[in-house]
Amino acid sequence: MKKILVANRGEIALRVMRSCKEMGISTVAVYSDADRNAPHVKFADEAINIGPPPSSESYLLGDRIIEEALKIGVNGIHPGYGFLSENASFAEKVSDSGMTFIGPTPHAIEVMGDKLAAKEAVKGYNIPMVPGVDHALKDPSEAIEIAKEVGYPVLIKAAAGGGGKGMRVVHSPENIEEEVKRASSEAKSAFGDASVFVEKYIESPRHIEIQVLADTHGKVLYLFERECSIQRRHQKVIEEAPSAVLTPELRKKMGESAVDVARACNYVGAGTVEFLYDQGKYYFLEMNTRLQVEHPVTEMITGLDLVKEQIEIARGKPLSFSQADLGISGHAIEVRVYAEDPANNFLPDIGKLSTYQLPKGPGIRVDDGMEEGMQIPIYYDPMIAKLVVWGSDREEAIERTLSAIDDYRINGVETTLSFCRFAIDHEAFRTGNFDTHFVSKYFTPDKLNFAKPEEEELAAMMAGHLLAERSLELSYSGEPEMPSAWRIKRRI
Ligand code: MV4
Numbered sequence: 001m002k003k004i005l006v007a008n009r010g011e012i013a014l015r016v017m018r019s020c021k022e023m024g025i026s027t028v029a030v031y032s033d034a035d036r037n038a039p040h041v042k043f044a045d046e047a048i049n050i051g052p053p054p055s056s057e058s059y060l061l062g063d064r065i066i067e068e069a070l071k072i073g074v075n076g077i078h079p080g081y082g083f084l085s086e087n088a089s090f091a092e093k094v095s096d097s098g099m100t101f102i103g104p105t106p107h108a109i110e111v112m113g114d115k116l117a118a119k120e121a122v123k124g125y126n127i128p129m130v131p132g133v134d135h136a137l138k139d140p141s142e143a144i145e146i147a148k149e150v151g152y153p154v155l156i157k158a159a160a161g162g163g164g165k166g167m168r169v170v171h172s173p174e175n176i177e178e179e180v181k182r183a184s185s186e187a188k189s190a191f192g193d194a195s196v197f198v199e200k201y202i203e204s205p206r207h208i209e210i211q212v213l214a215d216t217h218g219k220v221l222y223l224f225e226r227e228c229s230i231q232r233r234h235q236k237v238i239e240e241a242p243s244a245v246l247t248p249e250l251r252k253k254m255g256e257s258a259v260d261v262a263r264a265c266n267y268v269g270a271g272t273v274e275f276l277y278d279q280g281k282y283y284f285l286e287m288n289t290r291l292q293v294e295h296p297v298t299e300m301i302t303g304l305d306l307v308k309e310q311i312e313i314a315r316g317k318p319l320s321f322s323q324a325d326l327g328i329s330g331h332a333i334e335v336r337v338y339a340e341d342p343a344n345n346f347l348p349d350i351g352k353l354s355t356y357q358l359p360k361g362p363g364i365r366v367d368d369g370m371e372e373g374m375q376i377p378i379y380y381d382p383m384i385a386k387l388v389v390w391g392s393d394r395e396e397a398i399e400r401t402l403s404a405i406d407d408y409r410i411n412g413v414e415t416t417l418s419f420c421r422f423a424i425d426h427e428a429f430r431t432g433n434f435d436t437h438f439v440s441k442y443f444t445p446d447k448l449n450f451a452k453p454e455e456e457e458l459a460a461m462m463a464g465h466l467l468a469e470r471s472l473e474l475s476y477s478g479e480p481e482m483p484s485a486w487r488i489k490r491r492i
Contacts, residue, residue, distance in 0.1 A: 001025060001075040001100060001315055006040070007065050008080030010369030011385065012293075013040035016078045019307035028074055030065055032058035034377040039369055046072060053379045059083045062090040066097050076100040076314060078307075082381070085290040086113060102314045104289045108265040112287040116159040116197060118265075122284065125260040130276065130283040132199030140177040140184075143198050147176060150200040156180055158187035159195035164234040166190060169201050202283065204435040205276035207231070208243050209288075210258035211298045213309055214267045215319045222255035223298050223306075224328055226272075230423055232346065232439045237416065238423055239294035240333045241301045244394060244432030245277065254282055261287055270295070270310050293336070293386065296367060300332035300390040331397040332390045335405065335420040337368075339382040342419035343445045348382045351375070354412035359404035363390035363397070376413060384415060394432075398424055418448045 004020050005028040006013045017027040017040065029044030034053035041047045048068045051058035062084050069077060077094050079085035079102070088106040095101050103109075111117045119134045131150040136159055137143055147154045147170070156179055158166030166187035168179045180196060188194035211223040227243035228236050246254070258273035261284060272292050274285040295306050313319070340346040356372035368385035376382065389404055391397030405421045426442060428434045 003074050004076045004078055005069045005074040006078050007084055009035055011367045012080040014043055014369050015367050016307050017043055019305055034379055039371055066093055076102050078102040081290050100314050102310050104267055104269045108267050109289045111265045112289050114159050115286055122261050122264040125264055127257045127260055127284045130199040133197050136195035140180040143176050143180045144173055146198045153201040155199050155201040156183040156196050160191035160193040202276050202278050205278045206435050208277045209272045209274045210254055212258050212262045212271050214262050215313050216268055216316050217318045219319050220259045220262045221323050222258050223302050226294055226297055229436045230438050238335050239297055241297040242328050269313050270306050294334050296388040297332040297334050301328050330390055330392045331394045333397045333401045334386050334388045337385040338416045339376050339384050339413045340416050341414035342416055343448055349414040350378050351413040355409050357409035359407035363400050364404050422447045
């Protein structure tokens with residue numbers, strides 16, 4: 001593979017191309033009209049315009065991308081995440097056209113894309129699963145029987161589901177048939193597949209996922225876990241590795257379960273196996289057959305470059321290390337910086353990055369796809385950057401992350417940085433005692449009104465100064481906004 005096309009945009013396109021460059025592989029970017037001047041286009045050796053701004057007319061046009069790739073002698077296509085990354089038919093067409101799809105086989109994508117097919121595939125492996133059924137409900141009344149067996153509350157899930165769509169929690173038999181019908185029709189319209197099933201609802205779980213790597217020679221390894229419980233409406237906000245709750249024994253067991261899941265679908269490449277964790281127990285949820293947004297925390301604690309590994313695997317090379325060679329070094333935290341206003345229900349904020357200055361310092365890595373002066377396109381995911389921080393232990397990683405957030409300068413749009421600061425500085429996060437309900441449990445917009453210690457000091461000094469002036473009965477005609485110094489809102 002000498003020339004790789006990255007069928008994506010933004011930070012992940014850049015991330016993938018950086019590894020290609022390091023490996024001496026030439027890079028091809030694709031871009032929509034909205035991304036004409038985007039950093040990923042400037043970074044690439046070649047770039048191809050693939051259409052108008054909407055994804056459905058550009059980044060999702062698999063056939064068009066393949067056609068353009070063939071014209072310029074591309075050998076491999078990396079899909080990044082989102083867009084075409086978990087599209088089995090795209091993966092197949094790439095291979096059929098004689099190029100290499102840098103990812104798993106269409107079969108693995110297909111099996112893991114359907115939660116019931118995934119459950120079926122892992123059956124022979126003794127992998128812990130949430131109590132429930134392993135087949136689509138034939139009739140809504142079936143749910144009553146299952147719920148009786150596993151006990152309420154239960155969760156109705158769509159087989160083709162993702163991002164919480166088609167999911168409903170049910171607490172009693174009265175409305176269960178109604179909810180099954182609703183979930184089913186929601187699933188039908190969202191995924192074109194009305195199949196739903198029922199599981200025991202785990203009320204306060206943590207979301208822990210395991211990174212795996214599998215080569216084409218039958219070697220499958222686990223690269224430990226990522227803790228992803230801090231999320232808002234199924235959108236992850238903060239991820240870390242390792243998890244504060246796993247013991248070495250449980251880590252090994254979950255890792256081996258993840259390897260089994262990968263084996264069950266003959267997985268090849270980098271993948272992630274998602275588990276729910278609750279009180280020392282874990283349950284297999286699903287497998288994501290792509291490189292994930294939060295992969296850098298795994299890179300930081302293992303010292304590996306996952307994109308490099310993906311490419312070497314796609315070339316047919318055997319993995320150059322084994323399980324015993326892998327270990328966890330230190331602790332890594334990722335915060336996602338979105339152009340969203342946490343004070344206003346996380347409404348996407350559009351605008352120009354009038355100031356955009358990165359934090360610096362030991363252990364700090366920023367993966368981004370934007371630069372100062374750039375208008376954030378409204379057509380795509382509003383993620384500006386991922387701030388990834390490494391420390392020798394969890395405390396150091398936390399302190400470094402807080403400093404980095406404070407040093408990040410973004411003007412022109414509201415961002416989720418202030419929200420991330422709130423979360424990381426929260427007692428529940430610091431002690432590691434949290435679950436997937438962290439945000440709804442603890443966050444309200446008033447929590448964003450905080451100041452750095454030096455600002456509080458400054459405010460106190462100004463206050464003292466004002467009082468002194470007043471007591472001397474000097475006519476104070478200061479700026480009307482002075483009193484707000486007591487409630488400085490961090491503008492980051
Ligand atoms: C669950 C669950 C509780 N019990 N399954 C959410 C999306 C999909 N990937 C699976 N999800 C869940 N499945 C059972 N049996 C709770 C969730 C869930 C969740 C999981 C991980 C991270 C965040 C979440 C937020 C809400 C619900």
